[in-house]
Amino acid sequence: MPHRVSVVGIERCIGCYSCMFACSRLRFNEVGMARSAIQVRSAGGIERGFIVIVCRACIDPPCAKSCPTSALKPRPGGGVILNEDKCTSCKSCYEACIVRAIVWDDERDKPIVCRYCGFCTKFCPHNVIALESIGREILV
Amino acid sequence: MTDPSIYNVLYIDLTEGKHEVQERRDLFEKYLGGAGVAVKLLEEECPKGVDPLSPENPIIFTVGPLTGLFPLASKTVAMFKSPLTRNFGESHAGGRSAAAIRFAGYGAIVIRGASRNPVYISIVNDKVKIKDATTLWGMRSSYAVGRVLREVEPGAGKRTIMRIGMAGENLVRYANVVVESYRHFGRLGLGAVFGSKKLKAIVIVGTRSVKIDDVKAYTKVYEEIYKEVTETGVMSKYHVLGTSENVLPLNMLGALPTRNLMQARFELAENISGETLAEKYLAKKIACTHCPIGCIHLASLRIAFAPGHEYETLIIPYDYEPIYALGSMLGIGSAGDVLRLIEKIEGLGLDAISTGVVMAWATEAYQRGLITERETMRLRPNWGEDVEVYIRMAERIARRANEFYSALADGVEAAASKYGGLDFALTCGGNEIPGYHTGPAALVGFITGPRNSHLDSAGYSIDQKALVKPMSDEEMIKQLVEEERVRNVLTSLVICLFARGIYKLDRVSRALETLGIRRSLEELMQLGAEIQRAKASFKAREGFNPYNVRIAKRFFETPTPQGRLTEERIMRMISMYIDAADLKDIYRA
Numbered sequence: 001m002p003h004r005v006s007v008v009g010i011e012r013c014i015g016c017y018s019c020m021f022a023c024s025r026l027r028f029n030e031v032g033m034a035r036s037a038i039q040v041r042s043a044g045g046i047e048r049g050f051i052v053i054v055c056r057a058c059i060d061p062p063c064a065k066s067c068p069t070s071a072l073k074p075r076p077g078g079g080v081i082l083n084e085d086k087c088t089s090c091k092s093c094y095e096a097c098i099v100r101a102i103v104w105d106d107e108r109d110k111p112i113v114c115r116y117c118g119f120c121t122k123f124c125p126h127n128v129i130a131l132e133s134i135g136r137e138i139l140v
Numbered sequence: 141m142t143d144p145s146i147y148n149v150l151y152i153d154l155t156e157g158k159h160e161v162q163e164r165r166d167l168f169e170k171y172l173g174g175a176g177v178a179v180k181l182l183e184e185e186c187p188k189g190v191d192p193l194s195p196e197n198p199i200i201f202t203v204g205p206l207t208g209l210f211p212l213a214s215k216t217v218a219m220f221k222s223p224l225t226r227n228f229g230e231s232h233a234g235g236r237s238a239a240a241i242r243f244a245g246y247g248a249i250v251i252r253g254a255s256r257n258p259v260y261i262s263i264v265n266d267k268v269k270i271k272d273a274t275t276l277w278g279m280r281s282s283y284a285v286g287r288v289l290r291e292v293e294p295g296a297g298k299r300t301i302m303r304i305g306m307a308g309e310n311l312v313r314y315a316n317v318v319v320e321s322y323r324h325f326g327r328l329g330l331g332a333v334f335g336s337k338k339l340k341a342i343v344i345v346g347t348r349s350v351k352i353d354d355v356k357a358y359t360k361v362y363e364e365i366y367k368e369v370t371e372t373g374v375m376s377k378y379h380v381l382g383t384s385e386n387v388l389p390l391n392m393l394g395a396l397p398t399r400n401l402m403q404a405r406f407e408l409a410e411n412i413s414g415e416t417l418a419e420k421y422l423a424k425k426i427a428c429t430h431c432p433i434g435c436i437h438l439a440s441l442r443i444a445f446a447p448g449h450e451y452e453t454l455i456i457p458y459d460y461e462p463i464y465a466l467g468s469m470l471g472i473g474s475a476g477d478v479l480r481l482i483e484k485i486e487g488l489g490l491d492a493i494s495t496g497v498v499m500a501w502a503t504e505a506y507q508r509g510l511i512t513e514r515e516t517m518r519l520r521p522n523w524g525e526d527v528e529v530y531i532r533m534a535e536r537i538a539r540r541a542n543e544f545y546s547a548l549a550d551g552v553e554a555a556a557s558k559y560g561g562l563d564f565a566l567t568c569g570g571n572e573i574p575g576y577h578t579g580p581a582a583l584v585g586f587i588t589g590p591r592n593s594h595l596d597s598a599g600y601s602i603d604q605k606a607l608v609k610p611m612s613d614e615e616m617i618k619q620l621v622e623e624e625r626v627r628n629v630l631t632s633l634v635i636c637l638f639a640r641g642i643y644k645l646d647r648v649s650r651a652l653e654t655l656g657i658r659r660s661l662e663e664l665m666q667l668g669a670e671i672q673r674a675k676a677s678f679k680a681r682e683g684f685n686p687y688n689v690r691i692a693k694r695f696f697e698t699p700t701p702q703g704r705l706t707e708e709r710i711m712r713m714i715s716m717y718i719d720a721a722d723l724k725d726i727y728r729a
Contacts, residue, residue, distance in 0.1 A: 011424075014424075014425055014426045014427040014432075014434035015297075015426050015427055015429075015434075016427040016428075016429070016430060016431050016432045016433075016434060017239075017429050017430055018211070018366070018430065018432050021430060024349060025352075025355065025358075025359060025362075028349070029351070029352060029355045030349040030350060030351050030352060031208060031209050031349060031350045031352060032208075032243055032347075032348060032349025032350060033239070033243065033297075033298050033347065033349075034243075034298075034347045034348065034349055035349060039297075040297060041296045041297025041298075042296060042297050044290070044296075045286070045287065045290065045321065046320055046321055046322065046426055047321065047438065047455040049424070050297075123366065123432075125370045125432040125433075125434070126434075
């Protein structure tokens, strides 16, 4: 059964960014907020709370459909898998995702796509995000 | 290897409208960062005897090698010559400031000179621009300034927006700098230094990353710290009720300054306690960047502004110190009133502690007839009776509305020197006191600490230990000196002092080692001592001497939990401190 990271308690987010630092550490061997598949920002002033953006693992992903070279392919059960060698950096996928879950890596000029590993969820002190299994039958 | 971007010092000259970056490996390799590097930059940049409100006074911001990389290494140090005490000025803030500076690619930012017209500085990684802030000048609330800059500058979520309010513009000597609406460079008047430079705000966006060579070693120490922070109770105090947890215990001890310290117990403490605030007003808690604790407590206060269920809802940060200064110190025993006053004062850009102590002095001076309604412009302050009086008083201070309010804007020391009432003007070394009438260690700490506050050596904590297990004056001084040195190390990195239970020096040493910085415990303590001497040297150079500090009679009149203090004992302990801290060649009797 495939997994995805879900935002399950956005109002509990304190804006510590530990999830982003976890992703950047694991995926890029670096510390920062630029390169992370999960993104946190304020919802327009800290008093309004935070927005957490993460790949929703669509069943029929618009990002993959928009990819002219099939570098992004649908993952069985939902979500996408990136084959970077085929990527031409056209940014079509980045434009296609309306929740902006595809982060653009300016340094390498490539998309950053969630790998659904759930490492970030281990560093959320308030259980705002969770790794959950998804099935084809669940259209959420 | 350490990430070399930490060595970058960004120098911005507001007079010339220019900026440059210099690599200062020399400073960072020796003094790590934060307070250590800042005090050396202050020595370099600040000429002896300058007017703190002149263009020659620099503003220095520093972060450290752990900033952004480890949980709770989340603070920025600001250094400057204080317009309030006219000697050493240091203030710390969190929010997004530290991570923004680090990930923009700097270890320090130095601001020199002064602009002729209102400006703000926009720093987006290596792009630095000085922009027109004419339209922002004179804006009623510092919150509004943030709202404007949020729209016109990039980097949502990855930026800091530091700004001053009306108080900073009008050079109130204890004006603060508001960061991300709810955090502050609060003490010692950095806001006035901004104002004197016509600098309304600084926006810093940092989107770069820091490369780690030995990710394995780094991750190991990182996860160990993260786990201890989130899974043990070491830091729960700061998350659960926050610092306002202190209200009731300090009141029970008889250490909560009340009504200008005429008392040290407040009969209405229950009403303004952390418990009451949490139950009735707490809306949410938020965190500084890379801190999983989230100690920033935000209250939601609903106020009816017209009949017919017309409400406005304010979001207001609260902590122990503002509750003391704007609550018990003014005899205000309603949480709603305290919150309203906090909101007003932060909108104006005033330091909450100094403002509370100033208004407490004004209340007593009015009641004793040293000042009249002529001076107060018809306000009649009376302990806790009408919060509106204090709201108006704060506005008039921020505007320097008349000669009297202008004296208040210069601090309690200045006002009492002019109108009388020095015996109950509660400053140490010119800085208004924080909320701890716990005993001799606290008072000696206020006098000997470089910031003349509780922040340098936490004497209040030593006093409370002494209540459990009695301690000699020598032992207290020994602990005071050691705590100051340890804090100098932590604030050079720059670790939030709330995490001092997590970051014991051996762990600090191991965290540094993962970045290729090798420092033994002895070397770290030596650094702490060296920074202590550097700060004292700056203070002495600018005319400060703890032997000559005026100690208000009030400190000796109101008993502490350890009994009544005497001037002889405090003077003896000051002398012991100077011996123990090895500062005899700097401060002479």
